[in-house]
Amino acid sequence: MCANCAGKSGAARQGSSDRAAVAEALSRCSRLLVTTHARPDGDGLGSMLALHLAAAGAGKDSTMLVPDAIPLRYAFLFEPQQPAPAERFVELADRADLVVVVDTCAAAQLEPIAQHVQPRRDKLVVIDHHITADDVAATVWRDESAAAVGVMLAELLEEMSWPIGPAAAEALMTAVCTDTGWLHYPNTDARALAAVGKLIQAGARPDVLYARIYQGDRPQRFRLLAAAMSSLELHADGRLAVITLTGEDFARTGARPDETEDIVNEPMRIGTVEVCGLLVAQADGVTRVSLRSRRQVDVAAIAGRFGGGGHARAAGYRDKDAIPGAARRLIAACTQALSRTQG
Ligand SMILES: [Mn+2]
Numbered sequence: 001m002c003a004n005c006a007g008k009s010g011a012a013r014q015g016s017s018d019r020a021a022v023a024e025a026l027s028r029c030s031r032l033l034v035t036t037h038a039r040p041d042g043d044g045l046g047s048m049l050a051l052h053l054a055a056a057g058a059g060k061d062s063t064m065l066v067p068d069a070i071p072l073r074y075a076f077l078f079e080p081q082q083p084a085p086a087e088r089f090v091e092l093a094d095r096a097d098l099v100v101v102v103d104t105c106a107a108a109q110l111e112p113i114a115q116h117v118q119p120r121r122d123k124l125v126v127i128d129h130h131i132t133a134d135d136v137a138a139t140v141w142r143d144e145s146a147a148a149v150g151v152m153l154a155e156l157l158e159e160m161s162w163p164i165g166p167a168a169a170e171a172l173m174t175a176v177c178t179d180t181g182w183l184h185y186p187n188t189d190a191r192a193l194a195a196v197g198k199l200i201q202a203g204a205r206p207d208v209l210y211a212r213i214y215q216g217d218r219p220q221r222f223r224l225l226a227a228a229m230s231s232l233e234l235h236a237d238g239r240l241a242v243i244t245l246t247g248e249d250f251a252r253t254g255a256r257p258d259e260t261e262d263i264v265n266e267p268m269r270i271g272t273v274e275v276c277g278l279l280v281a282q283a284d285g286v287t288r289v290s291l292r293s294r295r296q297v298d299v300a301a302i303a304g305r306f307g308g309g310g311h312a313r314a315a316g317y318r319d320k321d322a323i324p325g326a327a328r329r330l331i332a333a334c335t336q337a338l339s340r341t342q343g
Helices: 019-028 042-057 072-078 086-095 114-123 149-160 166-179 190-201 206-214 219-230 247-253 263-269 299-305 323-339
Strands: 031-036 061-066 098-102 124-128 139-142 233-235 240-245 275-281 287-293 314-319
Touching: 019 098, 019 124, 019 139, 019 149, 031 042, 031 086, 042 061, 042 072, 042 098, 042 149, 042 166, 061 086, 072 166, 072 206, 086 114, 098 114, 114 124, 124 149, 149 166, 149 190, 166 190, 166 206, 219 240, 219 247, 219 263, 233 323, 240 263, 240 323, 263 275, 263 287, 275 323, 287 299, 287 323, 299 314, 299 323, 314 323
Parallel strands: 031 061, 031 098, 098 124, 124 139, 240 275
Antiparallel strands: 233 240, 275 287, 287 314
């Protein structure tokens, strides 16, 4: 899943997309700060780490910063080197001559550092693959056809002859494989597989990475998954699955808010399901909604109607209401979208 798909983002906009300018800015810089979005996912974290490692290998003075907690399943990537926390953004951004944001173009996704990002717009570069985009940076390379930012970076770093060692290869492999559901989501294409082939040659170990990311859950997270699965409701003749996680579910299981990643995909195991929605109660009383679509429904369009965004097959938004009201609106919107498709 993509954390971007679970948050608000700006209206869809045809942003400037300048790969060459990004490559030039990277070549020219000497002090680099690399960061990613809040609620960071495998693509954001892996892409950030890979760019940082390759930049260091190319002789740059590079630093990483994560504006939010790193989910437990990705902590192993940063065992040798911890990224700086959000509080250090101003200090590190002012020290850097280039700040690169990977895997988001949405101001709302940068919330913990957003107020400090805007005044530094001129030294900001964005590398992203989402449809929805705000005007956050002077230079933007946005490729909506890329399965992951990890694919874009694997190609760019090779072209720039920046070194991709085994650690950077595993970071990029994490980025590509998590954003493609370990190479089974509809965004899995020849370009993603070509990138993965090169990353394995560069030392990435898919079996080791899979076990570390997907088979290292805490029992609390497994119990949270069970709670979500037992909440299943089917609508629209079984084509819409809705699952929910309440504050009580978190309290009872002891799971953390960042342990919901990928739970939204579970109802896709049901053969009739075309669209899944996961509703998660937030501490502030609002509901975070994540959406997945198998083939027929553009869930980014549905999320957009509620002020969110994402990709056609994976999107999200926040509903100011608690779960029951948010669920009613979601079911109505999805049922309507499904009625316009063939069953
Ligand atoms: Mn991504």
